[in-house]
Amino acid sequence: MAEGHLTNAEFFTKLAALLDTNRDKGHGSVYLTQKRMTYSSDVAPSPTKVADDPLWDTHPENPLPVIVRASNTKEDKAKDGSRRDKPKEKFSTIVQPDELDRFYVRYAETCKAGMSALKKRDRTKRKKDKRKKAKTDGEKKG
Amino acid sequence: MPHISTSSEWLAQSSLLVKAYPRTTRVSSKYSVLSPKVSKVSKSRKKAAAAGSEPAAAPVSDDASATPTRLNIATFTLKTYDPDSGTCLKYQTNKAAEVGRLVGSLGKLARVMAALPEVVEDLNAPIDQTGTHTPVPEGTGKDVKVGDAKGPPGGGAAGGGKKKKKGKK
Incomplete structure (x- = not known):
């Protein structure tokens, strides 16, 4: 990636901003990805190593960092002029193993705050169901 | 997929x-x-219009600006x-x-x-009841563990309490 990785704190501010712009826009997608951070030596192990231990990557000596990426989608110009071309926005951060727990607590908070278009818990519906039930029961009795 | x-x-x-x-x-x-697709929007508007007096019909009045976000x-x-x-x-x-x-x-x-050890046995743990026991697990001796194993089948909250006391002693 061209622009390098962000620190965890920077990542959260940018992620919050990304989710906010998505909300203002009213539509669109935000992608989040996580993956083990592998170094070049891990990517191409010597053939003897693989032959000795085919499952070499399942038990590394030390805990490895995890890379978390976030992005949105490219936007094309709309014919009616309501949208302009916007490039894809993407950024990433590397989370060290000892910071994972703290990172994910904040990650959950940021996501919960930002993903506001999802359905809220709907209590009115349950009440309606109860009423319906009561009605049907009443009909049966009556 | x-x-x-x-x-x-x-x-x-x-x-x-x-x-x-x-x-x-x-x-x-x-x-x-x-x-949503245009067809869906128009459909739901028709529905709302047909329903008439229901509160769901409210967005019809303020037209395109309100309806899409709602849908x-x-x-x-x-x-x-x-x-x-x-x-x-x-x-x-x-x-x-x-x-x-x-x-x-x-x-x-x-x-x-990251190849870190898993915190709790999140896959097979029957959630909170045994969760209270897990901080104690392998270090303190087998008595406690046996109690744990009996705990979930026993089921009742009272049984759990008794076992806790045993663990403390």
């Missing part, structure tokens, strides 16, 4: 996949808000994909209440990716 119906099942399967292919597996999530379909999709084996596991929800828990399970998967 299999869609898994429950999030716990998705977590269980995904963590197995991450354990098997820790180097190549990636977990991605997609939060997407889509404007927008937001989803949160989790996907575990391993390019080596070609395995793909998906789970999708539209409930805001689930986001916190799902991101928590992303955290659990991240721990597996």
Whole structure:
């Protein structure tokens, strides 16, 4: 990636901003990805190593960092002029193993705050169901 | 591309996949808000108009500006994909209440990716009841563990309390 990785704190501010712009826009997608951070030596192990231990990557000596990426989608110009071309926005951060727990607590908070278009818990519906039930029961009795 | 119906099942399967292919597996999530199709909008308007007096009909009055946002379909999709084996596991929800828990399970998967030990036995633990016991587990001796094993089948809250006391002594 061209622009390098962000620190965890920077990542959260940018992620919050990304989710906010998505909300203002009213539509669109935000992608989040996580993956083990592998170094070049891990990517191409010597053939003897693989032959000795085919499952070499399942038990590394030390805990490895995890890379978390976030992005949105490219936007094309709309014919009616309501949208302009916007490039894809993407950024990433590397989370060290000892910071994972703290990172994910904040990650959950940021996501919960930002993903506001999802359905809220709907209590009115349950009440309606109860009423319906009561009605049907009443009909049966009556 | 299999869609898994429950999030716990998705977590269980995904963590197995991450354990098997820790180097190549990636977990991605997609939060997407889509404007509904034009046909859907007009349909729902007709419906609302037909319903008439119902409160759902309110947005009809203030037209295009209000209706699309109300009808927008937001989803949160989790996907575990391993390019080596070609395995793909998906789970999708539209409930805001689930986001916190799902991101928590992303955290659990991240721990597996980082090759850290799992915090609690999140896959087979019957949640809170045994959770109170887990901080004590292997170090303190076998008596406590036997109590634990008996705990869940016993079921009742009172039984749990007794076992706790035994553990303390």
